[in-house]
Every structure is written in C-alpha cells, then in structure tokens.
Amino acid sequence: ARQVDQRISRVPGVVDDFDGIVYSNPNTLVRLRPYAGSRVGFTTESFASAAQAGLNGRVVTTVPNLPVEIPVRIRYDVPWNQRASVLDAMPIVAPNGSTYTLGSLADVIQAGPSTELNEENLRPLIRVTANVSGRDLGSTIADIKGALATLQLPPGYDITYGGRYALQQQSFQEFGMAIGTAILLVFVTMVFEFRNFRIPLVIISSVPLSLFGVTIALRLSHIPLNVSSFMGLILLVGGVVKNGILLFDEVDKHRRHGLSVEAQMIEAGRTRMRAIVMTTLTSLLGVVPLAIGVGAGSEMQKPLAVATIGGLMFSTLFTLLLMPVFYASSRTLYRFDLLEERPVSSDGAALIREAGHS
Template sequence: ITQSVPMQEVLQKQIIRLPAVARVFSKIGTAEVATDPMPPSVADTFVILKPRDEWPDPRKTKADLVAELEALVTDVPGNNYEFTQPIQMRFNELISGVRSDVAVKVYGDDLDTLIEVAEELSAAVEATPGAQDVKVEQTTGLPMLVVDPDRAAIARLGLSMAEVQQVVATAIGGTEAGMLYEGDRRAPIVVRLDDGLRNDADRLGDLPIPLPADRADSVRTVPLREVARITIEEGPNQINRENGKRRVVVTANVRGRDLGSFVTEVQRRVASEVDVPPGYWVEYGGTFEQLISATQRLSIVVPLTLVLILGLLFLAFGSGRDALVVFSGVPLALTGGVAALMLRDLPLSISAGVGFIALSGIAVLNGIVMLSFIRQMRLDGMALDDAVRDGALTRFRPVLMTALVASLGFVPMALAVGAGAEVQRPLATVVIGGVLSSTVLTLFVLPALYRLVHKRGESPDSIRNG
C-alpha cells in the first residue's frame, strides 16, 4: 500500500491534465466492508467528466476520449490499465467474474505451465484487430522470504527441526504471549520482530537460535544463518481456482468492431497458434457469454415475432393473399436496415436485432395504411386498376409522413455520442434505413404486387373473403 498510493497520486495528476476531466479519485484495495475484495496492488480510478458544453470539442466520442486518455496514462510507468464504465465493470464481474469484455481462461494443475500458456494466449489475443487493454492475470511477482534449513548443521549442533521452526515462526509470524484487558475489551499480546528486521534477510540471519543445554558450554546460541539458508525469492502472487481447478485469465476489451466476430477470430487464432498441453483446456467468458445467450433468445424471438405479425395481418384482412402482400414489406425493410449498418460500419449487435423487430412493425403499418384503402375502394365498386392507382396517390402523403416521423425521430439516437451511444446508434440506424427502404416498397412495389395477385372483375364478396 505504501507503494500503491504514491503511484496512484502520480496517475491522478496525469489524468487531471485532460481538459474534459473535472476531477479524479481512486479506491485502492479492499474497503472495511469487503464486498469487493482486491489486493493493495489493484486500484479503481474514477474519472469524472465536465459537462459536454465545457469540452474543447463537445462532439468528441467516447472512443476518442478513451484513446486520448490511454495515450496520456501510458507515460506513467509500472501500471497496467483497463478502461471501462463502473456499472459495466460490476456487471461483468457479477456475470463472469472478470471486468473485461472478453476473458480467455486456461485451466490446469501446474502454475508455471498455466502462465506459459496464458502468455501465448495473450499474444494471440493482442494480434487480433480490435483488442485493447490485453493483459494476463497477475499470478507471480510476490517477494517471499524463504528459510531453507540445513539439516546436517542442525543435527551437528544437536538441534531439531521443530526447535528451529518455532524460533523462526515466533520471529516472523509472532507468538501469543498473553492477553491485554481494557474494560470489556481484550486484545492478544503477540511477540515478534520489528517489521524492519523481518523484511531484511541479512539482519534476519543474526536471529539467535538457542542451543541445547548439553551443548551450551561457552556459546549458548547460534545465528540462524549457520543452520539455514535465508533468501528472498519470487513466488506466486495469487492462485485462483474455478470449479476446483487452477486457472489463469487473459482479459481484453473490444473497441472498433463487434464482439461476436472478435471472439470468433480469437478462437481461430488460439486453435492455430497456441499449443495447449494435454490436461489443460481453454474456455471463453466475459460479456461474450451474454452475447451468446442473447443471440439464442433472438433466434427464437425474431421468427416468432414475424409469425405473429403474419397471423395478425391475416386476422385483419381475412385474406391470405393480402396478408402476404403487406408482409412483403418486411424483407425489403430488413434489407434497408442491413444496408444502413454497412454504410455506417456498425456491427450487427443485439440492439440492432431489437431494431429489426421494431422495424418489422413499422413496415407492416405502412402497408396496412395503403392496402386497407385500396380494398375499401374496391368494395365500393371501383375497378381494380383505378382502385390501385387512386389508392396509391391518395395514401402517398400519409405513408410518406409516417416514414418521415419514424426516421426523423430516430436521428438524434443515430448521431448520439454520449453515454449509451453504442446501444442507441445501431438500433436507430436499422430503423431509419429500414423505414426508408420499406417506404419505397409501400409506395411503388406494394400496389404493383396487389395488382398482380388480384384479378379484374372480382366481386366484393370475393375481395372480402380473400
């Protein structure tokens, strides 16, 4: 903690230099209520931004701001960074146990082998376009004091291993020597060496080890270095387990591309570039797990929605032919939505899938406005060609106004750059592009389709009954 605090102060001074930043504060380690356990080497730095109208460039996107912040803090040595939102980070931790968008987990028994495989995984992930904040879970680097007894020397002096270990345990870990009572409060009295002595291997070597009474003629004690080798070695920082197996995690955030294609490419690279030993295996987690479950739900919800729309159209018109004519607006609307995503270089995300569901309803609504008017004129006795022509001309303005209202209403979402823009932009883009293409169908193609599926001279009863 004595090292983490100064490093964090340097980092905060660097971040506050950004013109868009109002203030910065940090949380290091675990709070008194340990609901979020973290070691003292891990800190959460919260960056509070100024209102957008106070920024030098109010139109700056979140991705550009993060890139500028990342370039600024890279100059601070000794740190690894991960940029995320507080709520997003907490949800990622609750869902998959990691803070990042993607987690590549390697499982096995030997910690050294796990670290080697994790480094190979990290290289494969970092080479994938779109990968940011790639890092391997810190598992080594903790200094450990190692006292290796010299059994021959111990036996030569008439000592036992238990006696040497007891002295070392008391000096370093401490031994309870009594209790201190203060009113109703009591605290144990622990005897051990001072921190400065316990952390110094050379001075710890002077620790006196009492000799047995039959050996203590002129010398009553012997230094610890005479009966043990004392060194400071690098040991494991932490050993994490999941489902009873040791695991090391490689984490990464994704920027500039969709999560699904990123994970697919990572899986391909790992399969071809990383040699996973027998008895070890790799799993993928993070937000990607929720993407899979959401995609599976949408694969059921979207077809079910389309079937329900078709069923409602049939109930509304009482005609299978008219229901299919109106429903034909859905494919062209979906095509327009996909084309809009491609033009804006946006991924086919879950929010875009929700936009396609909303788009289906809007496209069908325009078709109903047009077709119901044509059917009514035919029921009033107008000829087929005249009804189609007059209906298309009369409903041109209502259909066009409906399309403009829907499109213009989503323009602010399509151009959003603030919080939540990554969810709003795909949804709005799909709706705008789909509404424009479905409007073309409704105004020009739908009357022609109606003319093709219906015959001249149909009676009002045959029109009414489909």
C-alpha cells in the first residue's frame, strides 16, 4: 500500500493521497489464568465483568433531573489512564467474597498499536485513496495506471480502481447502451417510413461521423468527456437524424417521379437546405447560453451544450455534402429495398390498360 501511494503521489493532479493504513490505539490485554481464576470462582465472562467494573465503574442508580436522568457511577479511586503496573495492583472482588489484585489472577500485557483490517466479499483489502485537482479524471487515471504498471505485486494481490472512476465507467456503459437503443429505434422507425433499408442506413451513417464534431468541440473548449457530454450525444442522435429525414423525404418524392440520382439529390438539396440550416441554427442558438456558462450550475450543463453544438455543426455538413455521396454509392453497389415504388411511363400505362381491356 505504501509503494502504491508513493507512486501515485508523483502523478500530476493527485492530491490528498492516503495509503489506507489505519493504526488503532495501543491495547492492553488482560488474560485470566485458568487455574487461578477457577480457584476463586471466576469464569471468563464474570472476570471480564468484574474487571470492567473495576476500570470503568458500575451505574448503581440515577438522579432525576428533567428532562433527563443523571446516572450515578461507582468505581475505584484509580486514574483513568492506567499503566500496566497500576493495573496489576487494581483490586478486584472475586465471587467467593475475597479481594485480590488483578495481577494475581491475570497476566496484564501491554500490546502495541494494530492496523485495521477491511474485507469486501470475504477478501481482505486496503483502500489507497486520493483526490484529483487541476486535471480531468480520465487522464489522471491513465497516468496512475502507467505508474503502477511496473509494480510487482505479491501472489494473490491485485489492484482494482473504484470510487468516482468506477462510477464514471459504469455511467459510460449505461449511456452507450442508451445511445445504441436510440439509434436502433430511430432506424426501425425510418425503415417503416421509407420502406427500404438504404435510406435509413445512409441517414444513420451520419451519427458516428458527427462524433468528430463532438471530439473537436470538447478538445477546443478543454472539456473532458464525462456524463454530461454523453447526454449531449443522446440528444445529438435526434438532431442528426432529423436533418437526414428532411433531405431524404424530398429525395424519395423525386425518386418516385423517375428522376436520376443526381437530379434527385440536387433538387432535394435546393428545396430542403434552407429548412435544414434554419432548424440547425435554432437548435445551436438555444444551447449557446449553456455553452457560455451563464448562471449557477452552468458547469454541469456546459459539456452537454458544447457536445451538442459541435455534433450539430458537423452533422449538418455531412448531411448536405456526404449523405448524397453515400446514397449515390449505395444505389450502384447494392440494393436493400423492401418495397420500392417504381415510376411507370405513360406508354407503359397505356399498354397495361389495353391489356386489361383485351
């Protein structure tokens, strides 16, 4: 524990480190001699009770003093901080009615200080603790792991990281599952809306790409990735998908009219770019006060706002520039349509009608 504490104390940002070794006060052991105790009628329990009465006294009555009662304790006229030599001469009344000294019936042993033993799941452990100041938790833990990587532990010993770091990792896992569930639900909804897999896959592809914007925004603002910024990622899923739905809803309409892929994307971009830009700007401006950090408690909400701003800015560029490229590439590489309406020319419709009349 001391070696671990010495190593982590050298890591920048680590303050208030403690090796976890707690010493208790020095103890005095009073061990009854079996033959001497049984000869005068003492058992282990009765001897412990008599010795405790001699040291601390015994409450014999109380004096009423409303609203509480004052206990009256009778004890020997001995100092509270007894030494071993004083305890040897302390009188003690045996069950046979005779009075003996404590040293004649028991061995008084002055023991040194002992350390506290802690267990968790029936395994002994020592908690080496520290606080973090002036740095983010993730980079500090990374440096601590590097400092302890070369430490040779005895057989059966291992190092487990807990506290705020363990809670942070658990929160990241839970938020990761929440983000995955949100993406899945949004994808299934778009499949039913567009009646194919191709357009939902193209739209969903912009979600991981928007993480570049989140990373850059957090890096420029010197904000670490934490629980609040993860909440911003969940909110970002809806905003990113919204832009794609606005664009490809218009693309789907032009596709049904038989336009080429290039014409579909150009017409959809010309029609929906204004709506995409305006909705993105309103979302960005709505969280700007949180990103600036105005008001009490703003530090907790600032990572959420910064992550949302960075993700929405990049996702808008991806929606207008890269999504059309992905869509055009998917048209030529593979098909995922479940039910795709195909445009029918007027000549083809006339032939169908004539075949029906015949």
